[in-house]
Amino acid sequence: MTNIEPLREFVFGFTRLFETHSDAASLQKVGAELLKTLVSRDDWLPETYTRPHPERYSQYLLHCDPLERFSVVSFVWGPGQKTPLHDHRVWGLIGMLRGKESETQFTRRDDGRFEKGETDFLEPGEVAFLAPGVNDYHLVANALPDQTSISIHVYGANIGGVSRAVYDETSGIEKTFISGYSSEDVPNLWDRSRSRAA
Numbered sequence: 001m002t003n004i005e006p007l008r009e010f011v012f013g014f015t016r017l018f019e020t021h022s023d024a025a026s027l028q029k030v031g032a033e034l035l036k037t038l039v040s041r042d043d044w045l046p047e048t049y050t051r052p053h054p055e056r057y058s059q060y061l062l063h064c065d066p067l068e069r070f071s072v073v074s075f076v077w078g079p080g081q082k083t084p085l086h087d088h089r090v091w092g093l094i095g096m097l098r099g100k101e102s103e104t105q106f107t108r109r110d111d112g113r114f115e116k117g118e119t120d121f122l123e124p125g126e127v128a129f130l131a132p133g134v135n136d137y138h139l140v141a142n143a144l145p146d147q148t149s150i151s152i153h154v155y156g157a158n159i160g161g162v163s164r165a166v167y168d169e170t171s172g173i174e175k176t177f178i179s180g181y182s183s184e185d186v187p188n189l190w191d192r193s194r195s196r197a198a
Contacts, residue, residue, distance in 0.1 A: 002043070002044060002045065002046045002047065003043070003044060004044055004045075004046060004187055004189060005044070006037075006038055006041065006044040007038065007044055007045070007062060007063070007072075007187065007189060008189045008190075010034055010035070010037070010038045010072070011063050011072065011189060013034045014031055014034055014070060014072075014154065015065060017030055017031060017034075018069055024091040024131065024156060025131075027091070027156070028091055028093060028129055028131070031093055031154060032093055032127045032129065035093050035095040035127050035152065035154060036095065036125065036126075036127050038095060038152060039095035039096060039097045039124065039125055039126075039127070039152055040125050042097055042098055042124070045074060045097065045150070045152075046187050048060075048183070048185070048187075049062065049074045049076070049183070049187065050074070050076060050098075050148070050150055051076060052076050052077065052078035052081070052148045053076075053078065053182065054078065056081060057075060057076060057077045057078070057081045057082075057083065057142075058074075058075070058076040058182040058183075059073055059074075059075055059160070059179060059180075059181055059182050060073060060074045060075075060076065060181060060182050060183050061073055061160060061181040061183070061186050062074055062152075062186060062187060063186065063187075063189065064158045064160075064186075065158075068157055068158040068161075069156070069157075070154055070155060070156055070157070071154070071155050071157065071158050071159050071160070072152065072153070072154050073152070073153045073154075073155070073159060073160075073181070074097075074150055074151070074152055074153075075140075075150065075151045075152075075153055076148060076149075076150050076182075077099070077101070077141070077142035077148060077149045077150070077151075078142065078148055079142060079144065079145055079146055079147060079148070080141075080142060080145060081141065081142050082139065082140065082141030082142065083139055083140045083141070084139065084166040084167070085106055085114065085137060085138070085139045085166060085167045085168075085169050086137070086138070086139070086164060086165065086166045086167065087132075087136045087137050087164055087165055087167075088130055088132065088136055088155065088159070088162070088164060089132055089136070089162060089163075089164055090132065090155050090156040090157040090159065090162060091129075091130060091131050091132070091155070091156040092129070092130035092131075092153060092154065092155045092156065092159075093127055093128070093129060093130070093153065093154040093155075094122065094127065094128045094129075094130070094151050094152075094153050095125075095126070095127045095151060095152045095153075095154075096122040096123055096124050096125065096126050096127075096149075096151050097124060097150045097151060097152050098124060098148070098149060098150040099124070099142065099143075099144050099147060099148060099149025099150060100121060100122065100123055100124075100142075100143040100144050100149055101121065101122045101140055101141065101142065101143055101149055101151055102119050102120070102121050102122075102140070102141045102142075102143040103119065103120050103121075103122065103128065103138050103139075103140050104116065104117065104118070104119040104138060104139045104140075104141075105117035105118060105119075105120075105135055105137065105138050106137040106138060106139070106167075106169070107137070108137060108172070109172075111172070112172040113170070113171065113172040114137065114167060114169055114172055116169070121143055122151065137167070139169075159179065160178070160179055160180045160181045161178060161180075162178065162179075163176055163177075163178055164176065164177060164178070164179070165177065
């Protein structure tokens, strides 16, 4: 059985940040260190939340703060899978757990069209930042052609319920969406009966 104690400790730690950090920038800065600790090991994510979908990437909810101040999600990418160009409209952190991701940034011009920027790669244990108005437009892909990649995302809202948008790269035409989640189940962080029985 997978020991989800590291995830539970991460949720405890991140929840406590809201007692002492009122702005997104400081939450992200300190939260990034917590996320870096979480993704520094790859032995805690239950197998149910590591399964790729054959046709598209999966977005599994791991935890949503009761006040929807943040959510924790595992993104699972099959070989060759990628997102369209999209935004988030809330702050975010991305921690690479397994495999490798590519992230291509875009800048929106005054005429509504997009200018393609650099592509960076995220390796296991690394953490990246997202912020509206700074670097909120991007396209993400599994950088490995023959294996699954998994990243752990933390967003400043219940990301599955946020109205966001995907964009046509050439015209800039916007289409709104609400992502939801790939699974209706979330891991039970609060049942310690099995670990205590062991």
